[in-house]
Amino acid sequence: MTDPGPGVALDTVLGKAVALLRAFRVEDTVLPLAELVRRTGLPKGTAHRVAGDLVEHRLLDKTPHGYRLSGGLFELGMRAATERTLLELAMPFLQDLYERTHETVHLGVQEGSEVVYVAKIGGHRQARSPSRTGGRMPMHCTAIGKVLLAHAVHEVRDDVLGGELERRTPHTVVAPGLLRRQLSRVLETGIAHEREESTVGLLCIAAPVLDPDGRTALAAISVTGPVGRFRPDAHETALRAAATALASTLARRRGGALRTG
């Protein structure tokens, strides 16, 4: 069901088109036709034609070296109501937080059993982190993920805790019991920690942006920095302030739908 598998129904035109678009990973810039064929499994001729159609519709750009996701797609993506509303309302708070900490600040939401980063802001001295705006990360090894997981519905929590907890670094928590205990503490303290669990050399703390009901988390905010200079405790207050302030702003502007429910 939730398993997207490698290919999503290639028997329909739309499926092929989406497969071509999704063939692009976050780190890709330009993919030649042959690579698209390899990744999607589409027949060469078909891929060629559909890609051409996508170019006409401004979803792909054609370059001498292959295809590239087009700016039209960027525009379209920025119209996604949930993410854009969240982003616009959150930006001032993220700015404040960045100014106070001068460390990388993230805003993330839960999507399925993973985290999607809606915003990432940082300066020149930012720690080298693998996260990207619009990118995904597992929940069990990131501070934002733990916060969201702690507040998630039982179904998702059990799903993640029951599934494989991928070891990303020597410090990744892969024991379900330990992780469950950490999640309990997150609910008590309102703060989640990550200590080199997704990337060696990186520390992170996160706080939830709670729904007015106080149980479900609409999003989470985090501050990340490198081992050595980064003192998590020093930023807790600012982080909490940002998260709760954003929460009450969201509660006020409850006009736009921020969740499917």
Next chain:
Amino acid sequence: MTDPGPGVALDTVLGKAVALLRAFRVEDTVLPLAELVRRTGLPKGTAHRVAGDLVEHRLLDKTPHGYRLSGGLFELGMRAATERTLLELAMPFLQDLYERTHETVHLGVQEGSEVVYVAKIGGHRQARSPSRTGGRMPMHCTAIGKVLLAHAVHEVRDDVLGGELERRTPHTVVAPGLLRRQLSRVLETGIAHEREESTVGLLCIAAPVLDPDGRTALAAISVTGPVGRFRPDAHETALRAAATALASTLARRRGGALRTG
């Protein structure tokens, strides 16, 4: 040619799908099926089915009140190489600029004969501006637009200057001659001004992010603030610094393609 018209070839499945997605304007959050039918001109049954397919492919969300652009589209859009690379490399400079000015900061690129905003960052006190990340604005009445227009190829410049210069406010420059003179000054000074030309009550200055060749502008950065407290001259230095610093960063990391050329 560059006129997309209202509908883009509804005779193909892909065309219909794209039409449905593009039916969403920046300010829309949820659109009922009937509204989609109205905007696209598709037969009701068809719209229903295609929208359903789009939901399956995670490009649309279905809510009790209608359809909404899905988070999957946000993720996809953020993979658009040009915009994302630019955004990631620019963010630290935009942060610096914001910290120094505490006014709204924009990053924009030229797309056709319009401006597309790739980033917009601001704090709580930000001026109420109509711009949105991922949104479009005309070139003739915005500071970023004027900068890009001044450096654009003759074709585009003549196209814009020859076309209708929409009057957005009483201050909008709608005389081609005057505008052309302003553009010349932009080339001389390296700074473009906007004085309530797109929105009453708003001032803005912008500077180009130049290609190493020094002629074409890859993007533009601007600082915006409200009439009254906003002193354009006070921010010129910081703005120039940000723009040139970003330019040399881009020149260095010339790996990824930032233009079709």
Next chain:
DNA sequence: GACAGCGTACCGGTGAGTGGAACGCCGGCA
């Protein structure tokens, strides 16, 4: 100079997609 990998183009068969029509549901209005 043979070859492998790529992008491109062609084209007849066919089944996925089409869209008109009809249904049931609601909420507004008289």
Next chain:
DNA sequence: TGCCGGCGTTCCACTCACCGGTACGCTGTC
């Protein structure tokens, strides 16, 4: 209460858009 317009949904037989195997020309590389 009963009518009516607008909406979302479902159905189905026709047909034309799409499919993908095949073939071509181009480029680098052994």
